[in-house]
Amino acid sequence: MDLEASAKELCRALKRLRFGPPVTHVYNPLVYARAGHQEYLRRYGRGPKRVVFFGMNPGPFGMAQTGVPFGEIAAVRDWLKIDVPIAKPELEHPKRPVDGFACKRSEVSGKRLWGLFAERFGTPEAFFAEHFVANYCPLGFYETSGCNRTPDKIRATEIGPVLQACDQHLLRVIKLLEPEWVIGIGDFAEKRAQAVLAGKDLKLGKILHPSPASPTANRGWAQRATAQLCALGVWKTRK
Secondary structure, eight states: OOHHHHHHHHHHHHHTOOOOTTEEEEEOHHHHTHHHHHHHHHHHOOSOOSEEEEESSOOTTTHHHHSSTTOOHHIIIIISOOOOOOOOOSSOOTTSOOOGGGOOOOOHHHHHHHHHHHHHHSSHHHHHTTEEEEESOOOEEEETTOOBOOGGGSOHHHHHHHHHHHHHHHHHHHHHHOOSEEEEESHHHHHHHHHHHTTSSOEEEEEOOOOTTSTTTTTTHHHHHHHHHHHHTSSOOOO
16 A cells, blocks of 8 residues: 555545534545646555654645645745646535635744755755655534534544544554654644554654644744754754
């Protein structure tokens, strides 16, 4: 099994699940934005990797538009050099349209994350030689208002099967990429890594999530994340 096959297995496990109010729409970019996700995996997902970063779930103007984790349009198109046709979700929220690479909105989290990697490594090839970025859950959940409802806010009876499927996918990704380090981007990802990967011969860590919803992230996120990675020993401090 490779990363593409694992993503397909994850989709099969999630396809049968249903969610009630306040969730009204569920997007799975691994399905309608499959072209973007496949291109990302084929170009950059060849293992092994020393470090695997992973986040929580797709942002409405990032992976939901491109199929790439933290997939801010400009970063994916101009740095990762991925620009492919993107379809529509089966049931599209009128306030959360999927315009693919024609989307005019920028996802701040993705811009910050990929911007840091671009600044430090220069080229995607240099970054992906030892690193990879994944997402834990591929589903985006939206309420009537268009508000993004994160997985940690979904009722336990509904999110339980999602976590089970995503845990298995995370295990497959780690087995395939054989990393030394697994770095959760934010608290949710760190907790899932601790729950799923405890006892394995891995080093676990966390960096501050780059979301603009975090006041701390809005004050020099790149410098803070770099300092965290250097303190862990994932990266070396530059003189």
